[in-house]
Amino acid sequence: MGHEMARHLITSAIPYINGIKHLGNLVGSQLPADLFARYQRARGNEVMFLCATDEHGTPAEIAAAKAGKPVDEYCAEMHEVQAKIANGFRLSFDHFGRSSSVQNQKLTQHFAGRLADAGLIREVNETQMYSHADGRFLPDRYIEGTCPNCGFDSLRQSAMKDQLENWIDSKTDWPILTTSIAKKWLNDGDGLQDRGITRDLNWGVPVKKGDADWPGMEGKVFYVWFDAPIEYIACAQEWVDAGKGTDWERWWRTDKGADDVTYTQFMGKDNVPFHTLSFPATILGSGEPWKLVDYIKSFNYLNYDGGQFSTSRGRGVFMDQALEILPADYWRWWLLSHAPESSDAEFTWDNFQASVNKDLADVLGNFVSRITKFCRSKFGETVPEGGTWGAQEQAVIAELTTRIRAYEGFMQAIEVRKAAAELRAIWVIGNEYLQSAAPWSTFKENPEQAAAQTRLALNLIRLYAVLSSPFIPDASATLMAAMKCQDDTWPDNITDAVNVLPAGHAFEVPDVTFRKISDEEREEWQTRFAGIRA
RNA sequence: GGGCCUGUAGCUCAACGGUUAGAGCAGAGCGCUCAUAACGCUUUGGUUGGGGGUUCAAAUCCCUCCGGGCCUACCA
Structure with a gap:
């Protein structure tokens, strides 16, 4: 305040x-x-x-x-x-x-x-x-x-x-x-x-x-x-x-x-x-x-696959080409999470593929996918009502609070890589919570509890969209739209932030947020951007 | 030639004088089945480029050698 x-x-x-x-x-x-x-x-x-x-x-x-x-x-x-x-x-x-x-x-x-x-x-x-x-x-x-x-x-x-x-x-x-x-x-x-x-x-x-x-x-x-x-x-x-x-x-x-x-x-x-x-x-x-x-x-400088970017040799990826291949968020995430802050850094296609697939598709994208689809199948495309949060949920909120405060510190200090790592850790909390809460299990004996768990997880999507918007603005906007939410205020109080989407709030299961980069694509791009070598 | 940055697990990086050097990825094992064959847990792995020195204590300070990068040039 x-x-x-x-x-x-x-x-x-x-x-x-x-x-x-x-x-x-x-x-x-x-x-x-x-x-x-x-x-x-x-x-x-x-x-x-x-x-x-x-x-x-x-x-x-x-x-x-x-x-x-x-x-x-x-x-x-x-x-x-x-x-x-x-x-x-x-x-x-x-x-x-x-x-x-x-x-x-x-x-x-x-x-x-x-x-x-x-x-x-x-x-x-x-x-x-x-x-x-x-x-x-x-x-x-x-x-x-x-x-x-x-x-x-x-x-x-x-x-x-x-x-x-x-x-x-x-x-x-x-x-x-x-x-x-x-x-x-x-x-x-x-x-x-x-x-x-x-x-x-x-x-x-x-x-x-x-x-x-x-x-x-x-x-x-x-x-x-x-x-x-x-x-x-x-x-x-x-x-x-x-x-x-x-x-x-x-x-x-x-x-x-x-x-x-x-x-x-x-x-x-x-x-x-x-x-x-x-x-x-x-x-x-x-x-x-x-x-x-x-x-x-x-x-410092970003190098390209063992050498320097070279305009004259057509070596490396240029901004227009990058956007032809993949949406901006993929590039923004990789580049920022590997920003050459302490020394020169290097772009390799292997690293790019691995990082983007793991961080964006598996950790964040799949989290969104698994909980929205679970909710749709059990409760419909509406934030379910019933049940209450207990110690487990309070622990999640506490951990989120700690990490979000750290994230803010890194962002304020323009520690780009550390901020990216912290944001990723915040995404991981969602998967950890689902694994241990296991709403697909609790649903069988206690649907009310499963509803409460699902409600928290759905709210995490909105929270993640807000927190992630500086890095991946398009995906964040997509997630906000899927959650049918306009409220993008920064989460000063995390308990409040995970209550923004109330029971009864309608949403839509979004399309795949981040598709994966295949090995074939990686190899093709590797060849295509290698440049005209002497 | 000089100055600065840098060299930490296979890979990308943290730790910047103080408990058994951490994390992600990759590897191994187990678990789960909601999910983009995704997720979670556990775990293997480092004499911190080499060698000296300072200190009760060094990846962390000093010297030196080796490697990478940037800037600049006969001058500290």
Whole structure:
């Protein structure tokens, strides 16, 4: 009773525009972010969950050229493709924006102007590689070399090193992966390096100081890594402009209502330096009261069957392919229950088949099946009345309470794998109870007792649907529908929670909740996604 | 080359200085028959990568060697 509604701002690292992402990308940011967002909503908290496509930079230009399309057109199409796939995985963004939006353009220019006014931008004259063939400058990773007379702006992160370091040092509860990467960059070599924030490209945010031109920087755009994180903020503006809300600043401006917001970011480890140093430098350097991140959850990589996922080799499973094969819940469950939190993890088809069949089909799905079908055959498709609960039922409620409280703790702490393991243990309680209560036996001598036992077990289905919804939202919705129940309030009191479906309440035996993956399918997929090997 | 992460039962992982190192899967045995040949119970299995050291006590701290990964680069 009366716990204050918390407010959670949640962002997932924004996926790059040039193609469909693979499962490793999904589990590294968007999927766990969605898990957390869904959990916080389920607890009755207020959530703003934002993601977008990262659209600027040379790789986008190259991909567009390859596709034979203007880059803006290409990005618009790919944004729609990614949005559709995200929806397929049930990623519950409040808004899925675009870093190429006018909102982000304005905001990026605004931040650059503020940083320049604060003396945090340094103009540098250095050399870059220019490709006459492509008509563009190439980033280091494409080619190493030099060419004369190219100036650019650099963000003086070095001037903010102490401020950033103190801030990082204060985050003692962050994952080691996050803080160790941040500290490495802070203290590496000569210390934190300044970073160029402009590039000589056509596709990007034009370099300006706010609304004003920037002498000497004509024809340049901001570096993609400068404008990409700013899109987190701009995305909230897009959310308003899309008619989904009315006030974005109460999520982002601590002087306009965001002081009680908890901001959590999700990302793969390759993104950590930009989120622990570059973006905070932008925020802090602006001198304006923007909301800084409170917690950064970072992930290691997911590998594929003994190697890395490879886009160029077609090795591994990509998001669109995954959904062609199986419903989103299967993937969500496996990926989240095997999230690469402490080290790199590996996807294998054997493990996927075994985990999904056991956890989803046998433990959860079959539990639902056995009790609903038992009830239908003995009492009809109605929660039976009669009988009372005794010590055995009280013990079940006690164990559920203990485990649900533990589950909540893991979810709040974003301990993804542990939360999944705890949820599974909660499902198991249902099977254990049925085995020991054995309503099929008690029914013979004492139908009233069997009715009471069945009533509890049926209520567990609804309870499980509520608890499981952050992991497997579609199955949860299906189960709620089968139980003909709208009440998805979080189970603060478990005794109350297992009394929600009263005697006489009608339900329907659902279809098989999770079918099993056959050996033939597993072998077929194993071959199909092995990639073109040399 | 440097830094960080990591190496625990066949497999995937917990335990992060303190009772006989735990769980799921797989294996073995038993039970149940409501159920997607599902479920439950019991059980086999580890000198915690190797070797030193600190401590009353180490998977857990230190040193070293070996293996895996990430980041970064001649510099701590």
